[in-house]
Amino acid sequence: MAGLCIERVSKVFPNGYRVLDDIEIDVPSGEFLTLLGPSGCGKTTLLKAIAGFHPITSGRMLIDGRDITALPPERRDTAMCFQSYALFPHLTVAGNILFGPHQNRVDKNECATRLETVLRQVDLVAHSSKLPSALSGGQQQRVALARAMAMRPGIILFDEPLSNLDAKLRDQVRLEMRALQAQHGFTAIYVTHDQAEALAMSDRIVVMKGGRAEQIGSPGEIYYNPKNRFVADFIGAANVMKAEIIGRNDNGAWRINTALGELQIESGTEPAARNVYVCWRPEDAEIVPEGTTQQTNVFSAGVVSQAFLGNVTDFFVRVTPDHPPYRVQARGMQKLGQSVELRVNPARLSFLEAVE
Amino acid sequence: MNASTLTGWRKAAIITLLLLPGIGLIFLLVGSVIVMAIAQSFGYFNLAGESVLSLDHWSGQLANRLLWVSVIYSLKIAFVSAIVSVALAYPIALWLRNPFPGSASISALLKAPMMVPGLVAAFLFINIISFHGFLNEALVGLGLISTPMRLQNDRYGFGVMFLQVWKNMPFALLLLTGAVQSIHSDILDAARDLGAGALSRFRKIVLPLTLKAMQGALVIIFIGAAGDYSFQMIAGPTKVSSLAQYMYTVQHEFGQWNDAAVVAIVLMTVALTGSLFLAAMVQFIVAGRRS
Numbered sequence: 001m002a003g004l005c006i007e008r009v010s011k012v013f014p015n016g017y018r019v020l021d022d023i024e025i026d027v028p029s030g031e032f033l034t035l036l037g038p039s040g041c042g043k044t045t046l047l048k049a050i051a052g053f054h055p056i057t058s059g060r061m062l063i064d065g066r067d068i069t070a071l072p073p074e075r076r077d078t079a080m081c082f083q084s085y086a087l088f089p090h091l092t093v094a095g096n097i098l099f100g101p102h103q104n105r106v107d108k109n110e111c112a113t114r115l116e117t118v119l120r121q122v123d124l125v126a127h128s129s130k131l132p133s134a135l136s137g138g139q140q141q142r143v144a145l146a147r148a149m150a151m152r153p154g155i156i157l158f159d160e161p162l163s164n165l166d167a168k169l170r171d172q173v174r175l176e177m178r179a180l181q182a183q184h185g186f187t188a189i190y191v192t193h194d195q196a197e198a199l200a201m202s203d204r205i206v207v208m209k210g211g212r213a214e215q216i217g218s219p220g221e222i223y224y225n226p227k228n229r230f231v232a233d234f235i236g237a238a239n240v241m242k243a244e245i246i247g248r249n250d251n252g253a254w255r256i257n258t259a260l261g262e263l264q265i266e267s268g269t270e271p272a273a274r275n276v277y278v279c280w281r282p283e284d285a286e287i288v289p290e291g292t293t294q295q296t297n298v299f300s301a302g303v304v305s306q307a308f309l310g311n312v313t314d315f316f317v318r319v320t321p322d323h324p325p326y327r328v329q330a331r332g333m334q335k336l337g338q339s340v341e342l343r344v345n346p347a348r349l350s351f352l353e354a355v356e
Numbered sequence: 357m358n359a360s361t362l363t364g365w366r367k368a369a370i371i372t373l374l375l376l377p378g379i380g381l382i383f384l385l386v387g388s389v390i391v392m393a394i395a396q397s398f399g400y401f402n403l404a405g406e407s408v409l410s411l412d413h414w415s416g417q418l419a420n421r422l423l424w425v426s427v428i429y430s431l432k433i434a435f436v437s438a439i440v441s442v443a444l445a446y447p448i449a450l451w452l453r454n455p456f457p458g459s460a461s462i463s464a465l466l467k468a469p470m471m472v473p474g475l476v477a478a479f480l481f482i483n484i485i486s487f488h489g490f491l492n493e494a495l496v497g498l499g500l501i502s503t504p505m506r507l508q509n510d511r512y513g514f515g516v517m518f519l520q521v522w523k524n525m526p527f528a529l530l531l532l533t534g535a536v537q538s539i540h541s542d543i544l545d546a547a548r549d550l551g552a553g554a555l556s557r558f559r560k561i562v563l564p565l566t567l568k569a570m571q572g573a574l575v576i577i578f579i580g581a582a583g584d585y586s587f588q589m590i591a592g593p594t595k596v597s598s599l600a601q602y603m604y605t606v607q608h609e610f611g612q613w614n615d616a617a618v619v620a621i622v623l624m625t626v627a628l629t630g631s632l633f634l635a636a637m638v639q640f641i642v643a644g645r646r647s
Contacts, residue, residue, distance in 0.1 A: 053545055074551045086542035090564040099560075103551035151550060 001187045002064045002077055002154025003029040004050065009059035011045060011211075019045050020056065021211040027155075029064075030185045032178070034198040037208035038234065043191045046208070047157050050189060051080050063154055074103075079148035080157040083164070085140045087132040093119075093143050094128040100151040118146040121180060138169045145177065149184070158190040162197065174201060195235045199223065207231045223281075225269065228353040232279045239285075239326045242355055243278045245271050253346055259323055260299045265349040273354030282314070282329040284348035288341045297344045301326065303334045317342065390624070396617035403613045413614040417606075423619065426602040430623070431630055433513055433598065434582035437520035438574045438634060444521065445528035445573070449536045450562070463533070467526040474523060478590035481519055482508060485591075508591070515591040516598075520581045528573040535569035536562065563642050571635040578631040583623060599623040 004027040011020040019042045027033050035043040048054040050061060052073035060069040068076045079100065087096050094115055101111045119125045122142040132140055141161055148156045161177075162170045178201050181188050192198055198205050199219040207214045207222060207230075215227040226232035229240050243256040243263075253264040254271065256278065265278065288298060301317035304325050313333055316325040317340065334340060395401055399410035417423050448466060452459050469477065484490045485507040492504035509515065539562065547557045563570070585600035592598065597605060603623060607616035 051545075051549060053548075073545070073548045074553065078549070080546065080549045082542045082546060084540060084542045086540065086546035088543060088547070088561060099547070099552075100550035103556060147546075147550070 001029045001185050003027060004155055004187065004189070005062040005065075006046075006050070007060050007062070009046070009049065009061065010057050011042075011049060011054065012057045019211050020049065023059070023211075023213055025206060025213065025216060027187060027189065029154075029187055032181050032188045032190065032201060032203045034190045034192060034202040034205045035208060036192060036195060036198040036205050036234075037214075038193060041208040042211040043193075043208050044159055045211075047080075047159055047189060047191045050076075050155070051078055051157050052076050077154035078157055079151040079153040079155075080159065081141075081144045081148050081161045083160040085132075085144040085161075085164075087140055087143055087147075089132055092129050092131055093124060093135070093146075096132065096143055097147050097150045100147065104151075114150045114152070118150045121149065121184075122146040122176075137165050138173055141165065141173055142176070145180070149180075149186070153186070155187045155189060158188060160192055161190075162192075163194075170197075177201070199235070205235075207234060209234075224348065225267075225350050226279065226352065229277055229279070232350075232352060237282050237327055238279045239282065240277055240279045240352065243276055245274050245276065254351075260319060260344075263344065263349065264296045264346045265351065266346045267349070267351055269351055271351045271354075275355040277352035277355060278349055279352055280344050280349045282327040283312075285326075285328045285330075285342045285344045287328070287330050287332075287334075288343045290341050295343055297346055297349075298341055299344075300339050300341055302339050303336055305336070306334060308333065315340075393617045393620045393624075396614055397621050399614055401613075404611055410614075413612075413618045417615055417618040417622070422597070422602060423622065426597050426599045426619075427622065427626055429513065429596045430582050430584075430599040430626060433516055433520065433584065433588075434578045434627070434630055435634065436517050437524060437581040438578040438631075440517070440521045441524040441528045441577050442532070442570055442573050444525050445532050446536075446558075446562075448529055449532040450558075452533060453536050454541075463529075466529055469523050470526045470530075472523075474519075474586045475590065477523060478519055478587050481515065481522075481591055485515065509594050511593045511595065513588075513593055513596070516584065516587045516593075519587045519591055520577075520584065523587075524577040524580065528577060531569045531573045532566060535566035539565050567639065567642050571638055574634050574638060575631040578634055579627045582627040582630060599626065 004025075006023055006025040006027075009020055009023045010018065012018050021042075023046060025033070035046060037043045045054055049056050052068070052071060052075075056069065060067055062068065063077050088099065091099065097115055097118055098111050101114055106114070115128070116125075119128055122145055124139060124142055124146065127135060127139060132143065135143065141164075144161065145156075158177075162173055165173060174197060190198075190201065199222075202219055204216060204218055205222050206216045209230050215222060215231045217225070222231065222235055226235060226238070229238075232238035232240060241258050241260070243258045246255040246257055246262065248254055249264065253266045256263050256265060258278065263278075288295070299319060301319045304316045304318050306316070307314040312329045312331060315328045315330065315334065317328055318325050328342060392401060397413055399413065400407050402408075452463050472480075482489070486492070487504050487506060487508065489507075491507070492501075495501045496504060507515070543565075544557055544561060547561045552560060583600050584598055585604065588598040588601050592601070599619060600623065603616050603619035606612050606619055
């Protein structure tokens with residue numbers, strides 16, 4: 001395993017389009033880092049730049065302190081799992097796995113050891129002599145992972161490796177991959193546009209937009225303390241509203257004036273300006289009994305629509321008809337149009353960027 | 357016979373009847389010619405005498421040194437033409453794999469020789485390499501040589517091979533471009549990522565994945581070149597005949613239809629076995645690289 005340092009990396013296409021803009025990320029050895037963002041945000045370009053397939057315009061990349069910026073892919077200490085798996089269709093599972101070690105002139109005994117080890121790790125021992133076309137999607141995905149692992153690289157790069165699997169298999173393979181990464185401790189850079197996948201697998205997440213890293217942090221930080229409206233909205237559902245800072249009360253909570261009235265925020269971060277955006281997650285509001293006025297952050301709203309999801313019910317509520325609807329998740333069902341008292345947990349409200 | 361067997365027979369009969377108009381016609385056209393040539397080589401369909409079963413034509417021709425010289429010459433021309441055409445087409449197909457400005461025009465230009473009839477190409481070639489052709493005149497004019505070189509109808513058949521490659525390379529390119537383009541970029545990137553340089557990627561990934569197209573190109577070019585008549589007549593050596601040329605000479609100059617039929621059978625056998633050998637050899641070489 002190896003650490004990766006991405007220093008002020010930018011990439012500009014010949015037509016002037018800046019696909020990567022001043023990216024700066026430090027990935028410690030053994031970390032599972034996810035590049036998350038919508039299509040066209042530059043996450044795959046960054047991954048392929050790390051692999052050496054896309055030359056960068058400026059900046060540099062180091063693996064364990066060694067500058068790899070100008071090195072070709074075959075000379076970097078990385079191995080990639082492609083979205084399409086990119087298995088060699090004319091080679092057996094064993095042939096695919098040993099392609100890299102053979103290229104790197106690993107001796108015969110070592111090749112046999114590596115093959116046996118990775119086949120056992122990905123549970124494909126019985127399939128070693130099969131061609132990729134004879135395997136299921138999940139098995140092919142595991143061959144791709146085994147092929148990368150057999151290289152014993154410092155860093156394994158994953159380009160949306162689960163996107164071709166059905167939902168159930170995706171959940172299963174996701175767990176298997178995370179377990180393998182934890183067991184063997186390889187550094188992993190993982191690209192996905194699936195926020196649930198990113199939250200479930202990562203040590204840290206880089207949320208990207210327009211070639212820039214909008215926020216870097218642990219899944220918890222990203223989810224509960226998004227830096228701006230884009231991150232808040234991209235990771236899960238979020239209720240975003242404008243707020244004016246009134247001041248702080250005796251226990252240190254921020255007092256803010258919003259469309260829902262005066263609310264309190266128990267935030268460890270300072271607001272960026274007097275007028276800022278704030279957000280809260282649908283599950284951070286609860287329906288409280290009517291007349292619960294002694295508590296803070298309570299407001300009344302009418303139920304506009306509701307959807308029973310099994311473990312929880314999704315409500316859309318409006319404070320007044322001219323207000324945008326807010327999304328709340330709670331148990332049970334309400335009558336449409338009924339007024340409910342809602343309380344937002346002050347510790348779960350977070351400051352976003354300043355209102356411009 | 358049970359019901360299911362009857363159903364199977366009925367199905368087979370229906371399928372055969374449905375295929376008969378297409379396959380039957382092919383069998384009739386191709387098969388009748390081959391059967392007639394075989395029959396003629398054994399003395400039947402004799403246009404210049406009595407039609408009787410005879411092995412004289414075979415024994416006479418097989419003992420004729422000229423036939424074997426022609427066999428070896430045709431094999432040489434066919435092998436070299438097929439292999440060089442494919443060898444030249446591969447790097448061009450790889451170069452044109454990813455589109456770039458002007459790549460469509462270059463591709464079209466490279467395929468242009470397919471539109472030029474073989475005889476026209478041969479005459480144009482002679483215009484260039486003849487004693488007072490463009491090449492000699494230019495070299496003399498530039499002072500690079502003092503007297504024109506004799507390049508036409510060279511004894512080794514280089515001119516014929518050049519023409520075969522010129523004419524057939526675009527065809528190989530046509531087949532190989534499609535095959536090379538069908539290899540997903542990720543597969544080549546994966547090989548590169550796993551440490552394979554350009555040559556390794558070609559040997560271990562591109563060659564095996566385009567093997568069928570390569571074999572197709574080799575077989576078709578080989579068969580065409582083995583049976584060449586027009587290039588040989590215009591630009592070939594004067595002291596050696598290709599099999600097609602020899603067959604024509606036997607029939608036309610000596611009026612020996614049955615002997616010519618023997619040469620025709622030999623020509624078909626050479627084309628078929630030679631091309632299959634070439635395809636098998638390539639299969640063996642490429643398959644041997646798989647690991």
